[in-house]
Amino acid sequence: MLVLDAGNALFKSRDSAQAPDARARAELILSQMDAQGTAAMAVGTRDLGLGVGFLKRQTRKAKLKLLSANLADAKGQRLFPASLVTTVGGVKVGVVGVSPVTAKPVPVGRAAPGQAQEVVQGLPVQPAVAAEAKRLRETSKVDLVVVLAALPRDEALKLADQAEGVDFVVQSHEGRGPGMAQQQALATVIPPGARGREMAKLVLQLDGEGRFADAGVQARTRQQLRLLEGNLARAKTRLAGTQDARERQALETTVASLEANRAAYEKTLGGGATSGGRTHLLSYIQLGGDVPADPAVQKQVERVEPPGSAAH
Template structure:
């Protein structure tokens, strides 16, 4: 298992001074991410509230790697490693970090797509990565456009606007994964890698089965109306409807019959809600309450 973070994790606000506990909060979060075994985190706007030097110093000595393929300093030099290669389940997983484009605190984000795609190609060719994941701490619209044409990338996990949990979505080459918001959910992405090709969402098989039931019911009704109709114009329209439903049925049958044993690469996304039914660790709770006492606005 790999524990990854898509960034924007450390501060409530992107401007310094808005939160009187910002330093204590960031320090606590970094320590707890390390304790949870977080392997890598992308660097986002709300990780740089107090600047590059503060983040670098805070992360010194941690095993967790801070990543960004497109963030450079004022001299135009890369600030963090672009990627890292991790091992899980016998697989080599290439993880790339991406930051917002444009000025970010005392750094600058270069165009996201060229930097990340170049790194993905290197991970595939040089490091022979089995799976490539991008941790994208950038706006959703930018990341969605990137994911559609992200050759060599399997998954893009996005954070920036505090979007809630959702489905894993593919409209093109890479699958876009929402990470949840404000630390209220733990997103779990389970992979099965038994061969080449694109990953297929196991949830889509169940969805196809439900859609197939509706199509078959509509097809049966259309056939009944066709058999009873005497009007030529109405019959022609119904024949076209029947043909459309039959084409759709064939496509859904193919999708619904696929299962995990018949697909080389599959993924399944689920969320664990971290509400009152998920008990807090007493020791960690005490540390949290030092930063945000019970009854305070942020608690």
């Protein structure tokens, strides 16, 4: 299992980083992500509320890696690693992080008396991802490339249309919550859930080559095909047993329609999208009251957000 976060995890909004409990809250989230085995997180807009320096200090000794292929300082120097490579279950995975594009350098973090405020800029996403995906494929020889995209959804969809060498784009920005895997021209966009209320679970079958097919769609299509073939067999039996011209004409039309639908289903199941091909299956684990809290972690949470407080 590979645990990833698409970013925008530390604050409810960029302005909420100014709250008195903001630092303790962000420190707790980062420490727990690390303790729970999160391998990487993209740096999103809502993660920069306390600045770049804070993020680097908090993760200096952590296994959790903060990634961004396009977040740079005012001089254009990248502030975080672009990617990491990890092996899970014998599969070599390249993980790339990206942050939102900015028209110009923007200040982040808290302004301190006598100190210059930190400034960052988001460089164009597509060239940064394309270059990193190519490097991961050619130099690191990865089997799979996942982009953690702390981007607005329309930008993530555009990236998935253009990102050569990318398999999945996990998108986080607006807090949309659960959704459907959306296959674009080159990659599939995955909504990861929002505000810690659910966790997206993506199960991959990597046998074969080519693009990943949605196993949920494949399963539904196979079921529909089985039902259709039963209806088609019955229609053909009725057609063979009737001599009435009007009824024969109606049945011939029905058979032709069912055969056309069968061809469409078979086309959906073709092209390497069989049960032995590369597939993905997206589901969500809802983190509601039926999922018990860890008592030790709960105590840490209540120190930051006491029961009965507006933030709890």
